[in-house]
Amino acid sequence: MQLLALALYHRDGRPTPRVVRFRPGALNILTGESETGKSEILDIVDYCLGRSTPSLPDEPIDQTVGWYALLVAFPDSRMLLARPRPAGASTTQAMILTGDTSLDLPRADQLTPNSNVAALRAQLSARLGIEDFRFQPPAGAARSAFNVSIAQATLLCLQNQNEIADKKALFHRQTENGMAQAIKDTLPYFLGAAGPQQALNRHHLNEAQRAQRAAQRKLDDAYRHREAVDAGGVALLRLAQNEGLLDEVPQAPAPEEIRQLLEQALTVTTSVVGPVDLTDRRYQLDEERRALREQLQQLDETLALLDRWQKQGEDFTGELRLQLGRLKAINLLGPEGDHDHSVCPMCTQPLEHPDAPAAEILTLAEELAGELDQARTVQPIRDEHRRSLQSERAAVVERLKVNGAQLRELTASDDRMRHLQDQQVRIARVQGRIDQALTTGSGSPAGGIAQLQDNLVVAQENVAGLQALIDEDDVASETERRLTDIAADMTTWARRLNLGQAAAADEVTISLSQLNVVLRRPQGRLPLNRIGSAKNWIGYHMVAHLALHTYLRRHHRPVPAFLMLDQPTQAFFPAKIKDATTVRDADWDTVTAYFELLRDVADLNDGALQIIVCDHANLTDHPWFQESIVENWRPHDGRRRALIPTDWLD
Template structure:
């Protein structure tokens, strides 16, 4: 698959898109100044290839563009891959057109969503020849299965400027969660070291292993049930022993011995010569009823006594008050009627009174009434005293009867406990026999061969797993992958020396490490990963040789991968910011920059028209071959977004 053109459609619906045309099977250089949109080209291409969200910063591109479209060619077929500007963070809408060599970029009014990203990727994967299979992670691995598609192949085709100069990683989006492991899982397939057959065997092995684990859990559960059953049988045998139904039970009795003992206990018949013994019928109920009646009688007597005591206290208070008033009035009897003054005049101050004082006769009459009431009140006291004595005697009698009742009830209960112990013997044996029969019936109803059947099933599964493991081991995907990476390492080593990268001359081999997903140099004494090599110049150089050698191998062996590579800012080690930095470059720097592009040109030529390389960079060399490779030069106001789009926005 090669890229033919990239188109941006204005949001206002104008018909003519902003188009970048690529040359298939050739070196394509898009050069220009900073902030002209060069780095955005890679993000747009990835979005058109099916990524659900476009990783563009908010700005003039997102404000003016309504549709993005990519025209690609696979063999003799052209495909138009269109994606609308996402309304939110992402979208799965897509436009897919398929045609022959006459298919071109459509006008703006023809851009309509007719598919989604799944359909788009499925079509691209099928036309690239990617086998339709699902990768299953090894048994026990804590990651998800996934369908192999162009989604994984694209990671080998793109290098953002933040990735090509990163000593920690080699592939596009490798640092995102789960991506590195996905690349390790799929790289063997894209190299040709593994395929659907190996994946199918891996899947069968994983499924068989999971099935074996399920059966093993059933065996463990059956074993735990058996152990629980033996414990229950042993407990029932102990109960039968305590009930006198069997002799001593061994501490370590087997299941067979326990079954013999329990069946013996189940057949035990109670002694007919020892009939049940019962106490006097209804005695306890009568004593309890009597006790209740006595308690109620005692309660009534106590309430009557409390009422009498309250009456006595009120009477004493009343008579005391009568004595006090009578004592005051008695002293007035010393006066005669002649001694009394005018009742309307105060005898002390001779002042007139509002109400006249009572006369002597009235006071004497009041004294006689009080004496009469006092005599009547004192006459009742002996009667109350006798009544209180009678109540006290009745209360004492009821308490004696309650004590006698309690003693009788306690003696009866003690007697009944002994009788109950005798009577419970047969009931206890009957209860134990019932539990024994229930447990024997339950254990008998279980399949005696259940555990053995599960173990035989597990043995067959283990044989099947061993067979599948032999097939998987025979595939030896790891060894096949390393073998192919060794062939790729031949070109990597030569090109690293050609670029004069650090440690390249002393290295016996420069290769891609599958475990590290990075470049590693192997010397006579050690292995040097890219993380231990300094300078952005070397990091970029090793990224270049790794991807160029990898795609050369993939193209040679016709692996189902898009045969294009896109590098963003491969000379950033020499042009860190603006183009005016060119004046600060030394001749050695210019030679290094030229060597990078020369290598890319030579690799394209070596692969005929099979490999397409797209480079977005600041540099603009004067060499004729370089100028021939330039497809866009974004300087003097030219950029990804036309000036009139910005002024009209």
């Protein structure tokens, strides 16, 4: 695939587009002053080939252009690839036209989106001959699989002015996130060292490794399950032994012995103890105990009352004895007992309250003595009644003791029955767990592990076979061999341009691991970033890409047959230059040598390679250079020439 024409269509729909045409199979030079839009040519080509996000400047292109179109040629057909100006940061819209060699750029009114970027890339990839396959990264790689397409092939065809002078990166967009790895993954395919079969083998290897890991996990799970079953079986054996289902359990029984003992524990039967209703008997005893306690309380109250009577009687008789003793003193009186009791016997004075007569006192004493004799006759009856009550109380207390013993025995019997029932429940629970364990364990017999082991062996053999097949392909060695073929031209052309360290190097080559130019010397490898001067960086970029594309064309690889270079002579002119033709002290001999190499490589490929260069230089003294110019954007007849016509800016 080579480029025939690039067209810019005005946003207002004017019929005449701005067209830049290229010659296929030859050196195309687009020269001119600074700020005329030369560098935008590469970005537009990149955008038309399917890039979603263009890197075009805001002005004046964004203000004027409505559509970009690229006409490309294949050996027997042509394709038109048109993209509308993105309304935002990106767009996926596209217009695709295919036809024979007569297909040309459309009119502005014919531009309409009829496809998208994905379809555009797919059609271009198919036309280029890129085989339909999905690149599978190695197992464990932290990146995703992707479809190989024109998107990766284009990275080998473009070098903008910053990239061609980059000492650390060799390819287009290499420094963007993920691009370097994409180039490393696809360059072996584009060189012919790897293809869909290798990718398919690697995909099958990834699948086989995934199956091997799954088989290993299943086998490990089976082992863990068996170990868990064995440990659980031993625990069940200990429980069965504790409940009396087994007499003796070995300390470390074998798996087969565990199953036999568990089955034995299931055969043990125990007598069933049914529930016994003791509610009525307990109720009777409780009622009896309540009645006895009431009776005991009544007896205690009666005895207490009797004791109070006894105490009061003793107090009364004591008082009677005291008073009687005092009254008996009246018997000591003689005739004095008949004195006048209204007069004090000592002082013979009349008393305010006359004393009682002695006869009355004697009568009272006799009455007290009679009451005291009567109290003495009541005491034996009271004592007999107390003894009767105490005897009756002792009988009640004894009956309470018997009642308590009966209640305790009833409770103990109830506890024994409950314990027996609980034991039956525990035994039933243990036997149920044993039955469940044996049923569950039967789903993973020893034969199951053997089958899983066989599956793992088959998976391992499958992985080993695919790995051997991939090792036989040895993509890395084959890629290195092809890079060595490319290095032959690189070395020759680097010495021709007299690039730094090239004369002393054994070989100038491309390092796939570094994606950069490397010089092999007796004292060791020398990467490009350790070689000074922008002249050398640009020169090595040129020889690397020229040699790479020459190899691709010789071997008919599915990569677009054009190489676009932007400002390859920038190292020889001031940083801010208006027109290189005005610089007289530049190294014009080296500039000429660069362009002569570009011309000779285009001739060497005999029409199979198209080289497009956008540059400030204009070698007016060399007819071949002038014949290679397709656009010269320098003022002519007082009119400014540039990518965007002057009248578009009015």
